[in-house]
Structure formats: structure tokens, C-alpha cells
Amino acid sequence: MYKKDKANLLAIIDSIDKILTYVKGISNAVQFYKNSVVFDATLMNFVVIGEMVDRLSKSLKEQEPDMDWQKIKAFRNLVAHDYLGVDAEEVWQIIYNHLPILKTKIQTILDKQNRQT
Numbered sequence: 259m260y261k262k263d264k265a266n267l268l269a270i271i272d273s274i275d276k277i278l279t280y281v282k283g284i285s286n287a288v289q290f291y292k293n294s295v296v297f298d299a300t301l302m303n304f305v306v307i308g309e310m311v312d313r314l315s316k317s318l319k320e321q322e323p324d325m326d327w328q329k330i331k332a333f334r335n336l337v338a339h340d341y342l343g344v345d346a347e348e349v350w351q352i353i354y355n356h357l358p359i360l361k362t363k364i365q366t367i368l369d370k371q372n373r374q375t
Contacts (some may be wrong), residue, residue: 263318266310267329267368273303273310274361281353301337301344301355308334322367330360 272304280296291297311330319327333352337344 262313263315264348266313267364269308269310270364271361271368273306273348274364275359277303277353277357287347287350290350291321297346297349300340300349303361304337304349305323308337320366325367327361 277300281290282298284290284293284296290300308331311327311334314327319325
């Protein structure tokens with residue numbers, strides 16, 4: 259694995275951890291949206307996740323075809339370019355239904371790559 263790929267994957271995990279920390283104690287999408295600091299920080303970290311995915315090498319992405327890299331990048335683009343149109347409920351569902359799975363998958367990629375080196 260390229261050093262930059264490892265750094266980018268670790269940055270994705272870091273951003274996921276930040277998001278999950280930010281939303282602790284918030285019980286629904288309405289509370290999430292009304293807490294503008296948490297909402298803004300969360301969206302910024304989604305942008306970071308998308309940027310790090312975009313910076314991953316083509317070879318790493320090809321080795322992990324089950325990952326929907328394009329969908330992650332597309333969500334980053336939505337957040338970055340249509341910030342005011344972002345649906346808090348959709349973001350809330352992504353946080354709880356997809357981020358833990360993404361974190362596990364990224365960690366698995368890192369573990370697999372570490373075993374190969």
C-alpha cells in the first residue's frame with residue numbers, strides 16, 4: 259500500500275470517529291440540525307471523507323471493487339456544492355446506518371494491506 263493511501267484511509271477513520279463523537283447525546287435529526295455547530299462540523303467531516311476517497315490510488319480502489327467509492331465522493335460533492343440543500347434526516351440516517359459499516363470496511367482494508375507488507 260502506498261503511504262498516501264494509508265494516510266488517506268486513516269484520515270477517513272478519523273473523520274468518522276469525529277462525526278460519531280459529535281452526535282453522541284443527540285437523539286434525532288431535528289436535534290442534530292438545530293445544533294448548528296455539530297451539524298456544520300459533521301458536514302465538514304463528510305467533505306474530508308470524500309476528499310480522502312478521491313485521493314486514494316486507482317490501484318487501491320480497483321483492489322476493493324465492493325466499496326462504492328463513487329457514492330462516497332458524490333455525497334461529498336452534494337455537501338460541498340449544495341450545502342443549504344442538505345437534508346438533515348438523510349445525513350442522520352447515513353451517520354447511523356452507513357458510517358459504522360464504512361469504518362469497519364476501511365479498517366479491514368488497512369488490516370489486509372498491513373498483512374501484505
